[in-house]
Amino acid sequence: MISSLSNQQIKNLTLLLKKAKAREEQGLFVIEGPKMFEEAKEEKLLVKAYASESFFNEITSQNPQYFNHLDYEILTDTLFKEVSDTKTPQGIMGTVKWRKDSLEQILAIPNTCLLVLEDIRDPGNLGTMIRTAEGAGMTGIIMSSSCVDLYNPKVIRSTMGSVFRVPVYQAEDFIDTLYALKNKKIALFAAHLDGKPYDSEGSFIRDCAFIIGNEANGLTEEVSSMADFQIKIPxxxxxxxxxxxxxxxxxxxxxxxxxxTGNLTENDIR
Structure with a gap:
């Protein structure tokens, strides 16, 4: 049982929770809570488990085989609370492999409908968008390099597991990536205050992408100018x-x- 913050594994776990650079170098991120833990196991992405003493005793009393075939460590309850990134720790954490999705993989998915994000900075917003994208059946998400780190613990919690299943690509060159979408005949709809109501600018049944900008400043002029349509919500x-x-x-x-519904309108032929 680990009881000290000076333990090398605990130091590294803390580093992964706090530093994006460490997450990138190791290709790992940290998940917390039974739901995320179970989903990481199901997706075969879990690398190592860290359980509090009380959680370990409780879960193994119900299911003695719970940690079989897993690499795991037990932490004292006090240490677990110190390490956890949440106010009310649920007793289980794990390190998880990054999911690597390429632009080519995302664009190969049929019936393309993408969420394209420029400079989204709020972790809760990004996590909510990923979760909503799964619920709405989006085929993928493309992020600019200036967006908040995809594997920030607050982002991960907000996705409620969708981060394991939604293809996400972070573009080093955002403008070149937009050109790649245009070359694929994907209609670009930019959310913009000066746009027209979204229900007047063609349909979303064709291959398309919605471009959403920074929370405070919206889209940059360069990105806005590349859109086929600028739309707004009335x-x-x-x-x-x-x-x-x-x-x-x-x-x-x-x-x-x-x-x-598959209901086509005259705008669909645009």
Whole structure:
């Protein structure tokens, strides 16, 4: 049983929780909680488990084989609370392999419908977008290199496991990546305050991508100018815009609705 913060494994676990550079160098990130732990096991991405003493005793009393075939360590309850990134630790953590998705893999998925993110900085927003993308049936997510780290612990928690299943590609050259989408005849719809209502700018049944910008500043002019259509969500009252994750959810689920009903309009031929 490990009881000290000076233990080398615990030092590394803390490093993975706090430093994006360490996560990148090791190709690992940290998950917490039974739900995420079970999903990581199911996806065969789990590298090592770390359990608090009380969690270990409780779970093995119910299922003695729970940790069979797993590489694991037991931590004292006090140490586990010190290491955990959450206010109310649930007794189980694990290190998990990065999922590597290439642009080519994402673009090879049929019936393309992508979420493209420029400079999203809030971990909760990014995690919510990934979770919503899975629910709405999006085929992948493309992020600019300036977005918050995909494997930030707050991002991971917000995805509720969707990070294991949604293809995500982080573009080193965001503009070149947008050109690659255009070359594939993927219609680019940029969420923009100066755009037209989204229900007036063609359908989302064709291969398409929604581009969502930074929470405070929106999309850069260069990215906006590359879009085939600039769209907005109609607002009542004095509201000018919505939270980036909420706006993305509305657009993704509108695409899902159109694809589910399959009702074509005259705009589909654009």
């Amino acid at each position: 607002m009542e009252g004095r509201v000018e815009s919505l939270n980036a994750a909420v706006a993305a959810a509305i657009l993704m689920y509108e695409a899902a609705r159109q694809r589910r």
